[in-house]
Amino acid sequence: MPYDFAYRQLLTLIAARSQQWLRNRIDLMPQSSVPEDQIDDLAEMVVAAHICSGLRGTPAPLQAFVQSRFTPEFTDLFVVRFQSDMTNATHPGGALLRCLPIDQREGIALPDTRSLADRLAARDTPNPALWAEVEAELRRPIPEERLNDRAIESYAGVLMLAYRFGAERPRFASLQTYGDAFANCLRFADWARRKGRLVPLAQMIFCLCLIDPDHDVTPMLAEAISSQRPDGSFPARIGFGTADQDGAALRPTLAVLVALHMAIHRRWRAPRPTMPMAA
Numbered sequence: 001m002p003y004d005f006a007y008r009q010l011l012t013l014i015a016a017r018s019q020q021w022l023r024n025r026i027d028l029m030p031q032s033s034v035p036e037d038q039i040d041d042l043a044e045m046v047v048a049a050h051i052c053s054g055l056r057g058t059p060a061p062l063q064a065f066v067q068s069r070f071t072p073e074f075t076d077l078f079v080v081r082f083q084s085d086m087t088n089a090t091h092p093g094g095a096l097l098r099c100l101p102i103d104q105r106e107g108i109a110l111p112d113t114r115s116l117a118d119r120l121a122a123r124d125t126p127n128p129a130l131w132a133e134v135e136a137e138l139r140r141p142i143p144e145e146r147l148n149d150r151a152i153e154s155y156a157g158v159l160m161l162a163y164r165f166g167a168e169r170p171r172f173a174s175l176q177t178y179g180d181a182f183a184n185c186l187r188f189a190d191w192a193r194r195k196g197r198l199v200p201l202a203q204m205i206f207c208l209c210l211i212d213p214d215h216d217v218t219p220m221l222a223e224a225i226s227s228q229r230p231d232g233s234f235p236a237r238i239g240f241g242t243a244d245q246d247g248a249a250l251r252p253t254l255a256v257l258v259a260l261h262m263a264i265h266r267r268w269r270a271p272r273p274t275m276p277m278a279a
Helices: 005-027 036-056 061-067 072-083 094-100 116-122 128-139 150-160 176-197 198-211 218-225 247-265
Strands: none
Touching: 005 061, 005 218, 005 247, 036 061, 036 072, 036 150, 036 247, 061 072, 061 094, 072 094, 094 116, 094 128, 116 128, 128 150, 128 247, 150 176, 150 198, 176 198, 198 218, 198 247, 218 247
């Protein structure tokens, strides 16, 4: 659904304020090497920059802010950390693999015990068995009693990767997959609004626009943007506040930022951009 000029300008301003807050967080990171406890944070920022730039069709400010830390040394550290993760939970920032050149992903092999999103991120062309697993996951409703931030994040991660963040529309074996995924996203968005959870709400704004670029997400956007803090960040919970925030606001701010870019631009405008690394 296209927005009028004034509303687009408002969303653009809110996104710009968020990116300035993120710039301040990035400036606090060491220039030489990223500490172990910030590797996943930086990976998620790189992914967000990749998505925002792809939707804009030009490099987003966040890309310029994060580029000096996005070095070959950092990617090597991240890949080692990613491959050594023995849990079945989706690895934070795992979608970073989609921002790397193909030759850097070729040597990554993951066991079937790893999460579906991680295995999908690591494969440039999913095999039929993996793709069937993706479709089954997207069609499967999650019972109300099992809904939480983590379950919705896992679902959103698979859907975003299936769509390559908007760069291409997946060819599912069954057309019903699109409808089932859309229905799931609507239900998850409703849950997030009822529970006051901002990250899953922002993720569902993005996912609903992926499936149907003409879907009206204005009511959801209103709840999201009204939660922005004076410093430009976003909190984990929906609602007004005036206190500045620390690093705990990173993930909500990134989630809303990419949702805003999707709401503003609605479609991918760059042919699979890759994130340039610092020398």
